[in-house]
Amino acid sequence: MDNWWKNSVVYQVYPASYQDSNGDGIGDLPGITKRLDYIKKLGVDIVWLSPIYKSPQVDNGYDISDYRAINPDFGNMEDFDKLLEKAHDLGLKIMMDLVVNHTSDENKWFEESRKGKDNPYRDYYIWRDGKDGQAPNNWGSFFTGPAWKYDQDSGQYYLHLFAPQQPDLNWENPNVRHTVYDMMNWWADKGVDGFRMDVISYISKPEGLPDAIKSKDEQYGNPEALVANGKREHEFLQEMNKNVMSKHQMVTVGEAPAVTTEEAEKYSNLNGNELNMVFQFEHMGLDGSKNPALGRWSNRKALLSDIRENLTKWQLALYGKAWNSLYWNNHDQPRVVSRFGDDSTEEYRVLSAKMLATMLHFQQGTPYIFEGEEIGMTNAYFKKLSDYVDLDSINSYHQLVDEQDLLDAPTMLKYLGMHSRDNARTPMQWDATENAGFSTGSTWEKMNQNYKEINVSKALDDPNSIFYYYQELIRLRHQLPVITDGKYELVERNEDDPKVYAYTRRDKETTLLVILNYTKENLERNYSVPENAKLLISNYKDDQDDRLRPYEAKVYQY
Structure with a gap:
């Protein structure tokens, strides 16, 4: 059916945190397969898997070393095939994460690329000479520090908008693009039903790579305004659509930092020649610090007036022109019931979780539910820096507390408790047994300590639980065309x-x-x-x- 994704609901699984099947403390593909009946019970249509590819895990799998292999921590290709088969038997579609703005520095393409300027893979990445012994421009990485790393052996700098171990691909090179399309078609031919595309709005870099604007107090310029929604962005996505999506009945969503409603109309236009929809981030920035130097690090609650204004803007702007994606949570965002809701008491946690779900699920677009959202999982509120795993959180702590002295340690820990990505990545809370039924081993990410009170088993036993409320919201979406x-x-x-x-x-x-x-x-x-x-x-x-x-x-x- 054309546009089948329009009245579908997506459930995101973060594989490392969903279900461990072998006791090593890390969630895996057999664990997800075991829990597909639960996901089906919720009533969703699509399961989005965060990256399961082979990866050194510098950035939790968003640094891919082999796009056609499974990360051994999660299992192997046979495990994936079994997951895909069971999902399809249950009527669930599988959406893969696609990370093609950058790769891992352990990817064979980059290992070849850094061998020298004459290597055929050199132009797969963005290499430049320095200027007066400095980096090619003043860009900062989104993970703190410079966006350029000097490679001693090959004598140039390479661009990494994220971690130094995540070199950016050069999308100006047609060989890069068609290698990516071939890989996407390979997964589609296996039966994968769609792709969520990581920071896809960054793939078209500006000509000449000019300096970014920065204040006198900033060491590096923020390159986002230069790299987001670039000159050839829509050309590249239309080419991708022609080579991949047009050949399959797929669902596609692009993560698009700095996207505007005008740009979103192009990305997700109803002609269907690019993507089906994009993730915008404006409503995710409504509770950030009022001090630009602190970014999102704060503990203030978003005002309803700001939320309403933003959601209304997107609903009106895209109506009849493009398609919205609707979400409160994902692997990069803290738990919504702690953030925009109220987890101060059990009664308020349940009521506010249902209220926020209602706010979102009656709007136009495709809703996304992140694992644990359907039972009202909360932020973990870790008390020590050593409890945190997320690279961005740890780097931000050191930058703001140790290097720039903008915050004291207790304040930054309070802000991490509200906004760290670790809040989304604590293991799924299945029951009240040890490690919440997630694993029999020592867990890769610390458990949220409230799992005995908040878990799936308890939710399924309570007819008034958040789980059954979400189930009803999904049923109504499927039932009511309005x-x-x-x-x-x-x-x-x-x-x-x-x-x-x-x-x-x-x-x-x-x-x-x-x-x-x-x-x-x-x-x-x-x-x-x-x-x-x-x-x-x-x-x-x-x-x-x-x-x-x-x-x-x-x-x-x-």
């Missing part, structure tokens, strides 16, 4: 309400009215709900008309 196709509109007078978010979805037959209390306060609001309206779903058992209880969410159909 959720997929209806027009979005803010309720009149709601643009300025600091505490309540109310919007409608409407097609020719049906109107849905979504009302959400973002606070723990009891509120009075009158939205003139028609007498014939039916309460479709709510996170409370009864309806009290114009009264909104703490974190109340309710959706009327008429």
Whole structure:
């Protein structure tokens, strides 16, 4: 079916943290296969696997050394084939992570490339001479430090927008592009149903690689404005579409930092000649620090007015032109119930998790659920730097505390507790046994210590759990065309309400009215709900008309 992904729901699995089958403390493919029945029970359509390729794991698999091999920690190709077969037997589609802005420095292409300027693979990467004994330009890495590393043996610098072990591919080289397309087709021919494309908006670098703007206090310039949505970006993706996606019934989503609604219309246009949809990050930056030097590191809560304004902008801008992706969580983001919700009490955790799910799942686009979101897993709130594994978190601590003295250690640890990527990567909480039923061994990432209270087993035993609420949201999306196709509109007078978010979805037959209390306060609001309206779903058992209880969410159909 064309555009089958439009009323589908995606479930993201972070393989290292989902289920360990052999006691080594690392999740693996047989473990995921074992849990596919659980994922099917939730009701989703697509399972997105974070990278499972062979990798030195410098950046948790986003540094790929062999695109056609499985990381031994996760199993082997036979294990993948079994996972794919069972998923398809259950009616689930498999989406792979595609990381082609950069590779690992242990990839055979890079190992050849660094052998010298005359090597056929030299131009697979971005090599430049230095300037006056310095790097080719002032770009900083997104993982702190410079974006250039000098290679003594071959006498030039290579570009790495992320870790030094993640050299950027040169997409100007047609051999690079077609090697990537061949690899994508190889996976598609195996039966893979789609790709999530890591930082795909960075692949077209600017001509001449000019310096980035930087303040006098900054050591390096931020290259994002120069590398995001580059001059040949859409040309490259249209070529990819022609060579790969047009030949298969695929779902594609591009991670697109710095994407605007105007650019998103090109990436995910309804003509279907590039991608199906993109991940934008604007709503993920609404609770960052007000000090630009600190970036996302803060512990302030996003204002509802900012969330509503941003989600509304994207809903209106793409309607009838392109397709939205809808998400609160992923492997790079802290847990939404701790971030935009309220995990201070068990009652508020459950209510606010359901409220946030309602806010997102009634909008137009394809929803993404990250493992554990469906049971309301929270941030881990680790107390010591040694508890953290994430490279970006550790680097940021040393930069902001030790090098720049912008924060003291207790404050930075508090900010890590709110925003570190480790919060998403703690192992899945299956039950109340040792290590939450994730592993019999010592776990690669420390467990969240609340697993005895928050786990799948407990959720499945409770008919009022967050799990069953998500299950109902997914069922409604599959059942009601208005959720997929209806027009979005803010309720009149709601643009300025600091505490309540109310919007409608409407097609020719049906109107849905979504009302959400973002606070723990009891509120009075009158939205003139028609007498014939039916309460479709709510996170409370009864309806009290114009009264909104703490974190109340309710959706009327008429």
